[in-house]
Amino acid sequence: MAENQRLILWIFSGLLGLNIGSFLNVCIFRLPRNCMSIVKPRSRCPKCLHWIAWYDNLPVISWCVLGGKCRHCKNPISIRYTLVELLTGAFFLYAGWRALYRTATPTQTDAIWFFVEVSLVSALIVCTFIDLEFQILPDEITLWGTLVGLVASAALPALHGWTNVVYRLYPGQGLPRVEIGEPHLASLAASVFGAAAGGGSIWLVGFLGEKLFRKPAMGFGDVKYMAMIGSVLGWRGVLMTFVLACLAGSVFGLGKYAVKREMGYVPFGPFLALGAIAMLFWPGLVDAGLDAYLRGTHSLLDRLFPR
Numbered sequence: 001m002a003e004n005q006r007l008i009l010w011i012f013s014g015l016l017g018l019n020i021g022s023f024l025n026v027c028i029f030r031l032p033r034n035c036m037s038i039v040k041p042r043s044r045c046p047k048c049l050h051w052i053a054w055y056d057n058l059p060v061i062s063w064c065v066l067g068g069k070c071r072h073c074k075n076p077i078s079i080r081y082t083l084v085e086l087l088t089g090a091f092f093l094y095a096g097w098r099a100l101y102r103t104a105t106p107t108q109t110d111a112i113w114f115f116v117e118v119s120l121v122s123a124l125i126v127c128t129f130i131d132l133e134f135q136i137l138p139d140e141i142t143l144w145g146t147l148v149g150l151v152a153s154a155a156l157p158a159l160h161g162w163t164n165v166v167y168r169l170y171p172g173q174g175l176p177r178v179e180i181g182e183p184h185l186a187s188l189a190a191s192v193f194g195a196a197a198g199g200g201s202i203w204l205v206g207f208l209g210e211k212l213f214r215k216p217a218m219g220f221g222d223v224k225y226m227a228m229i230g231s232v233l234g235w236r237g238v239l240m241t242f243v244l245a246c247l248a249g250s251v252f253g254l255g256k257y258a259v260k261r262e263m264g265y266v267p268f269g270p271f272l273a274l275g276a277i278a279m280l281f282w283p284g285l286v287d288a289g290l291d292a293y294l295r296g297t298h299s300l301l302d303r304l305f306p307r
Contacts, residue, residue: 001106010096013114017092018059020122021085027126028084031141032134048073059085084125091121094281109158116152116159117280120145120232124273127225131269137221142228146195149231153191157183160190160234191231198230198238199223222268229276237279240286244275 023038029046030038043052050072056062063082070077099114100106123145127137153159203223230238249271256266278286 006100010100013096014089014093017089018085021088022059024088024122024126025081025084028129031138032130032136045070045073047075084129088125092118112156112158116232120280121277124276128270128273131267135267137225137269142224145228146231149228150188150191154184154188157187160187190234194230194234194238195227197235198226201239201242202226225269225272233279241272241275241279244278245271248274
């Protein structure tokens with residue numbers, strides 16, 4: 001592939017992300033309200049209900065040109081719409097860079113990974129903003145996302161990187177040795193195991209938390225959400241997602257308490273999204289950070305308690 005072709009495709013990936021971000025805004029607004037289809041009718045101002053013309057619905061550009069206000073009623077338009085578009089465009093641009101520049105010659109596998117990465121990121125963005133506003137994780141995203149993850153894994157063994165599950169289960173680390181020679185079945189098994197590990201882990205935490213604190217600790221939406229993530233990232237990726245989410249949530253909670261002197265309700269979905277994105281794009285950095293933390297902890301303990 002020529003360099004100029006690669007550059008054009010990379011720019012196109014970012015523009016595609018901006019437009020997909022505009023559609024994600026529709027999903028974020030309509031799914032939790034059950035007010036209308038995400039396909040029709042076309043967008044309108046939520047204040048004056050005037051239909052929005054195509055030239056006022058261009059991602060980012062229209063919001064800036066209109067000064068963040070509706071052309072007709074002059075009421076402010078939330079900056080969230082532009083933030084979602086920019087966030088989606090940035091992730092699509094990064095995923096496009098990975099697909100086009102990670103190797104000297106992009107392959108079909110790189111294209112597959114681009115599709116998987118942007119699909120998961122889009123689902124995470126929709127769920128995050130809905131969870132922040134309504135404290136729900138819509139089944140339309142989580143259940144269909146899990147199904148897509150399972151089907152894609154069965155159809156495209158490259159998604160899980162190996163030709164049999166024995167490598168996905170990391171033999172030699174106290175885990176059972178399971179061998180499946182057929183690559184499509186092996187990839188599907190890795191996806192199923194990841195979905196079960198994700199949903200099961202968060203269900204177990206919620207179950208134990210409810211028994212301990214006598215009140216619901218996790219919603220069932222989180223279980224389906226983690227199953228979706230696990231169907232793509234596999235068992236190790238989804239468990240590391242949970243660990244990272246707990247760390248990020250703890251830091252946020254402590255910071256909130258230090259400022260407001262109260263904890264209040266904090267949705268867990270956005271922190272799971274952060275962990276999932278970290279494991280999707282930067283698993284090597286996460287592993288390196290974890291290794292450095294463990295080495296530092298061992299070194300500190302050796303100094304405090306010399307043998």
